[in-house]
Amino acid sequence: SAVISQKPSRDICQRGTSLTIQCQVDSQVTMMFWYRQQPGQSLTLIATANQGSEATYESGFVIDKFPISRPNLTFSTLTVSNMSPEDSSIYLCSVVQGQGSYTFGSGTRLTVV
Amino acid sequence: AQKVTQAQTEISVVEKEDVTLDCVYETRDTTYYLFWYKQPPSGELVFLIRRNSFDEQNEISGRYSWNFQKSTSSFNFTITASQVVDSAVYFCALSGAGGYQKVTFGIGTKLQVIP
Secondary structure, X not given: OOOXXXXXXXXXXXXXXXXEEEEEEOOOOOEEEXXXXXXXXOEEXXXXXXXXXXXXXXXXXXOOOOOEEEEEOOEEEEEEOXXXXXXXXXEEEEEEOOOOOEEEOOOEEEEEO | OOEEEOOOOEEEEEOOOOEEEOOEEEXXXXXXXXXEEEEOOOOOOEEEEEEEOOOOOOXXXXXXXXXXXXXXXXXXXXXXXXXXXXXXXXXXXXXXXXXXXXXXEOOXXXXXXXX
16 A cells, blocks of 8 residues: 655644645555544545646635645645634545555644644 | 444443444445544554445454444444553544545544553
8 A cells, every 4th residue: 555654744833824734655646635634523525636637625625725736646735824723633635546445644733823 | 425423422441341333324335445443642544444345244353343234334343352552533434436535434433441
């Protein structure tokens, strides 16, 4: 299965600023997924990122707030823009290889103060 | 639409007790995958098991066992002789089997094993 390097592992940010989270995969993958896990909650899909096309966002998530880049088949970034304390969460990227074989990054624990 | 229900939000057991975490799912897909993940306090997701909807055999891995019953749309997880290191949040999850499918997670069950 793929190995994902996700950075940063954690950060504390001031409200109103932006943070970019990176995920590097050790093999080429067609689709990458970005999830958010708010404190004490489950994982919610933010968007699906396909290389060479715009990301597809789930209901409740918009590109202006969570812009995603997918410049090649091994890399993606998620930016959390104009942050507020409500954005404090764990953010995880994920890839799928083959049928039902999902790998998750180690997560980025974001605290907005 | 897919849905995963974990009715137990928190469970506390004394070390060496057995504990079962319940998972009930809903899907219109005829082929799908079911998963269990463990999330320790550090936050990463630790993969435990994947089960194809066509494979209803129960599985045992050390102290862990899983009971998949398609008739009741359930995929329960049992830890035998629990240990303190088992303390974590456990997520049951579901994905479709065609193409690149997102994973739908349950709300998670927080398990605390008391020494």
